Amino acid sequence: MPANFDYHTFHRRRKLLKVIGLVVVLAGLFVLVNMMGEIPEEPLKGSSAVFGGAVLILFGIIFLYQGYKLPLDEALELIHERGRGITESELVHDMRVDRPTATRIIGALIDKGFLRRASAESGATEEVFEPVR
Numbered sequence: 001m002p003a004n005f006d007y008h009t010f011h012r013r014r015k016l017l018k019v020i021g022l023v024v025v026l027a028g029l030f031v032l033v034n035m036m037g038e039i040p041e042e043p044l045k046g047s048s049a050v051f052g053g054a055v056l057i058l059f060g061i062i063f064l065y066q067g068y069k070l071p072l073d074e075a076l077e078l079i080h081e082r083g084r085g086i087t088e089s090e091l092v093h094d095m096r097v098d099r100p101t102a103t104r105i106i107g108a109l110i111d112k113g114f115l116r117r118a119s120a121e122s123g124a125t126e127e128v129f130e131p132v133r
Helices: 007-036 046-068 072-082 088-095 099-112
Strands: 116-118 128-132
Touching: 007 046, 007 088, 072 088, 072 116, 088 099, 099 116, 099 128
Parallel strands: none
Antiparallel strands: 116 128
């Protein structure tokens, strides 16, 4: 396993983005619901509450998107650090992601032109994908 890729930090950052996104979306919803209440909090009235709530919800959605999107940059970094081809099993092991996610990552990298299928070897049990140079 490459020494530079730290899967603990990778998963911690993704989890943090998801939690922050959820909290910010819920805070934006609270601001909007509080504005509609009979006695809203003092600074959260009128158009400032609508604007503030909408901005919070927008930033929360951005954080959630960053937390849930496919980690293509990290996978590409991992592949280039290895300097050779990679299989789905190696991607699962090194990044600590599940098999369907590894399949989707490899498919997306092939579609974007960063990876290609290596020539078929007779003794290989799993397909190898190599970086395009």
